[in-house]
Structures are given as structure tokens and as C-alpha cells.
Amino acid sequence: MITLAQGTILSNEKLCELFLCSPQGGMRKSNRTNTLVLITNHINSIYNDIWKDDILYYTGMGQLGDQSLESAQNKTLANIEKNGVKVHYFEVLKKNEYTYIGEMLKASEPYTARQLDAEKQWRQVYIFPLRLKAGGLPNEVINHYENERVTSLKRLSDKKLLAKIQQQNDEAKHTKTSKMTVKVPRYRRSMELAEYVKRQAKGHCDLCEQAAPFTNKEHQPYLECHHIIWLSQNGADTLDNIVALCPNCHRKMHIVQDENDIKRLINIAYQRMQELDHKS
Template sequence: MFEAGLRLGDTLTNDELRTLFKCGNMGGMRRSRQTGTLVIISDDTKSLYKDEWKNGILHYTGMGKLGDQSLEGNQNGTLYYSDSNGIEVHLFEVMERAVYTYRGIVQLADEPYQSLQADEEGQLRRVWIFPLKPVRELDEPEDRALSQLSSRELERRSKISRRERRPKTVETTVYYRDPYLKELIKRIAEGKCQFCGADAPFLDRNHEPYLEEHHIKRLADGGTDTIDNIVAICPNCHRRMHVLNREEDILKLRFIAEKNEEKLNRLLSL
């Protein structure tokens, strides 16, 4: 196994990626015989390839910009046989131009299949799609890193981050909570509890007002992790909601959540 020395979520420049993996500096699939790796890049800033996350599986489009894609003489074949050829596949995502975010080692989750997509001249052609799953669960981004992003970038990454994730059952059921949306809600609240109106009780370790996200309809009851179902409230009010669960409180929070959606639209228009 190649030791990249990277943590999930680390970011590299293109040159740093090339130097670390000893691979080429161009293309979405880069093989290195020196490190025994295949670096694949899912680039959301480019429109040609239609990569898509579904239920935690990345459906990754193979290489080839013109005409039908082939498995011969390119890295599509390397990825196709990666379960048996000893090649370690490392995934990077580009959600912000020239910033390569490390998503760790991935492996085929199912048989690759063919689909129809347009090539760079707009002609419909057959492409190879590779269903890939992370070997390790993706880490969530650090709160400090989130606080540095613009509101528009948080909203954009939130859409990407959702990836149609579903609950997973281990010993208990764990529900995915969108960290970008959480930061947006806190930003909309401007340091005040959205239920009682009081200032946040203290600053967190990043010197930001401490508020907690609350889902008005619980995720376990079928609630959605969307802006119209989330408010930012102080710990005291958060505990009140879970202990008392009063209908009048729920109605008030629903009204606040509706206003949050309007506030986000105004925030993004600035």
C-alpha cells in the first residue's frame, strides 16, 4: 500500500498532487507505476463528464473526450480491472477550481457499465461508468474551514455534499447532517437563538457564537436535512424542544424556518 500521508479532506494543488503520487499533471485519470496507484479526479467545475453520487456510491465517468470510450490502451482498463491488478485507486474531488480535495482510497462497488453522454463536440456517445465506494467513510470538514467559506460557496457545496445519502444501520441508525447547511443556518441566526432571541451563551473554540442546529421534524421521523426544517437555537431551547415537544413551539419554529429560506435568498443576492 502506498502511504500518501494524507487525511480525508486534505487539499492539494495540482503540482503537489503530481509530486506526491509521481504521476502526470493532466487528465482525470493518472496512473503512476512508481507508486502503484491510479489517481482519479472528479471535477465538478467541468461540465463534460457527468459524475454523480448516489447513496454513497460515486458513478464515475471514464476517460475519453471524443467518440465512444474504450477499455483498451488507456486508464479505463486499469480502473475496470482494479479489483485484480493490484492498483490502488485514490480519489480526489474538485469543487473549487484548482483545489484537489482528497477522498481516500476507493474500490469498485459494482460492475462497471456503459451509458450515453455527449462528447466535447456535442455528439451522443457511449461512455464507461465506474461505481466506486470509499474504503473509509468520508470525514466531515472542520468547523474552522467552513467558517472561512463565502455564503454562496457554502450553498454550492451543500448541494454537492448531499449526494442522496441515506441512513445506515450499524448498531444504531446514523443520519447524515449537512455541515455546510449547518454553517449557513448559524450565519443566518447572527449569533442569536432563533427561538428565545437571546445571544448565544458563549463563543466556541473558533470564537464563533455557539448555537445548535435543530431539526423541527426529526430525521428519525422522516424529517429532511433541508433549510425549511432546520433552525439554530441555544442549548437550553434545544433541550426544551426535545423534552417538552410542544405543538405551539413546533409551529413557531416552522414559521422561523420559512423565514430562514427567505433570508438565505437575500444573503446569496448580496
């Protein structure tokens, strides 16, 4: 039986040694350990695996054309409650660093969706809703995970970041803001959106228009993302509801909530959304 602490980071070589699986692919079946290793690669992947609330929606195997539920590891994953295969999930945020998220169970039956394949052609894929066997992740694991994701996003070009934003924006039209359970529930925010909005602000607060009061450890202007309609009030985590503020204005928006300030920020966020639509 294979046991790993959540947040453990393995190299690809160590992962293969432990699970006795193939060194390639995002779905790696091992008959010798009776396991299926699932991997989401945030650095380079055509798949769109996303968390909504505490459910991971994992895209099946097959990079070209329509996917089949009867082939390879798609069939394995669809029948884990019957075949006894243990599913272990990793995410890649840095090259050759596989962060262990945990053992997964089926949350509901797989369903079909439309996604682009490796040749940018629309095709049918299978989405597998999965949940963590252990429930929510420890808070320290989430903090480390999110810090690493922020770092990886800063390495993206504007073009790649914009592509992620456009894809998330399309999905957000059909979904509600989600939460993940850690030690206490908290709202999940798009790190891609946060990075994009800060870049668009160009180092200045969207409200007071002053330069950021200081720089962070990476020598970048320090601004904070603010949801104009708060997530706790059912606001959307979308480009037309997010602005970049200096810490002082951010605090002001949460305490004063001046109507004129709100209207001004709505206009700024809306203009950014219009610009994004124009680019797409």
C-alpha cells in the same frame, strides 16, 4: 504495494513521489505503480463528488462538454475489476493538504448524469459509485475530517456557500438522508447547510430569539443546528427542516417537543427556504 493509514495527510509533492503520478488533475494514473489516484478538491472544483450512505459517487474526467467512458482514466476506473489497477482516494480541505480516505472498490456500474461544465453549460457526465475496501472510516478520522471541512466552509463567501446550498437542495429532492459507517453508524449532515443556517440566524437562537450564550474558539456566536423532524424519524437534511438553536433550546426540543415550538420553527425554516428560492 502502497499502504497508507486512513487520515494520513500528504502534500501534493509527497503524493506524487509516493504514487509516481502526475501533479495535476483529479484522476491520476500511474503505470509504474499500477494505481489510480482520485482526488476531490473541496476548495476549488467544478465536480460534485458526494457520499451517500457508504458509497462515494465520483464524477468522471472531463471539464468541458460531454464525458466519454472510453477516454483516459474514465475507462481505467470503469474496468478496475479487470485491469487490476488499485484506486486510492484523497480529499483536499486545505491548500496542498491531501487527506487519504482509503483504497476504493467499484460499488456498481457507472451511470450518466447531468452537471454543469467549467463554462456553466449543461453536459453529460459519468458517475462512478465506489466504496471503501476497508469498510467504514475510524471515528477519529471522521472527526478530524469534519472539523477541517467546517473550517474550510467558514472561509467561503456567502455567494459561494449559497451556490453549494442550492446544488445540494436540488439533489436532496431526489435522495434520502444518508449515513456513513464509522465505529457506529451515524447520519451524515450537510456542513454547508449548517454553516448557512447559522449565518442566517445572525447570532440569535431561532426559538427564544436570545443572543447565543457564548462564542466559540473562533469568537463566533455558538449555536447548534437542529432538525425539526429528526433524521432518525426520516426527516430531511434540507433547509426547510433545519434551524439554529442555543444549547438550552436545542435540549428542550429533544425533551419537550412542544407542538407550538415545532410549528414556529417550521415557519422559520420555510421562510428561509422561500428566500433561497427567490435568490436562485
